[in-house]
Amino acid sequence: MTREVELTDKEWRDGLSPDQFEVLRKSATEPAWSGKLLHVDSDGVFHCAGCGAALFSTEHKFESGSGWPSFDRAMDDGTIEQHTDRSFGMVRTEIVCARCGGHLGHVFDDGPTETGQRFCVNSLSLEFEPEG
Numbered sequence: 665m666t667r668e669v670e671l672t673d674k675e676w677r678d679g680l681s682p683d684q685f686e687v688l689r690k691s692a693t694e695p696a697w698s699g700k701l702l703h704v705d706s707d708g709v710f711h712c713a714g715c716g717a718a719l720f721s722t723e724h725k726f727e728s729g730s731g732w733p734s735f736d737r738a739m740d741d742g743t744i745e746q747h748t749d750r751s752f753g754m755v756r757t758e759i760v761c762a763r764c765g766g767h768l769g770h771v772f773d774d775g776p777t778e779t780g781q782r783f784c785v786n787s788l789s790l791e792f793e794p795e796g
Contacts, residue, residue, distance in 0.1 A: 667763065669763050670764075676689050679714075687767060687788040688714045688764075688767055689766065689767070693769070694732075694787060696732060698731075699731075699732060699787025704722060706795065707723070707794070707795040709739065710725075710735075710785075710793075712790070713788065713790055714766035714789070715761060715764035715766065716791075717762070717763040718743065719739055719790070720735045720790070721735075724737050732769060732786060732787070733785045734785070736778075736779045736781055737779050744760065744762055745759070745760050745761075749770065756770045756772075757772075759771050759783060759785070761789075768783075768785050768786065768790075769784045769785040771784070772784060
């Protein structure tokens with residue numbers, strides 16, 4: 665699949681921290697409760713840490729108790745792709761940035777809002793831009 669942003673592993677490694685590289689490019693998961701964006705008190709937009717694409721808004725963020733930032737929807741249609749993930753003996757739905765293919769986390773059908781969805785996202789895969 666051709667992406668709008670395609671880089672070599674070396675280019676990704678040069679532009680990301682080692683932990684960000686493991687999450688975004690190797691589908692790792694940061695430890696629960698460790699993410700710097702778990703609790704955000706101001707309004708704004710969450711961008712992909714790999715390519716800068718706007719992915720989520722604080723308007724759709726909620727406290728899920730899971731230990732990772734959670735949202736009930738993406739900011740816009742087409743910004744996130746979903747794929748079946750059969751790793752670790754489970755079947756889950758992986759979410760990736762549509763622009764660069766960076767691993768964000770997983771989406772589950774147990775969200776508390778009208779969407780019924782919980783986008784469970786690694787803080788390391790995001791950058792936060794406060795409003796204003």
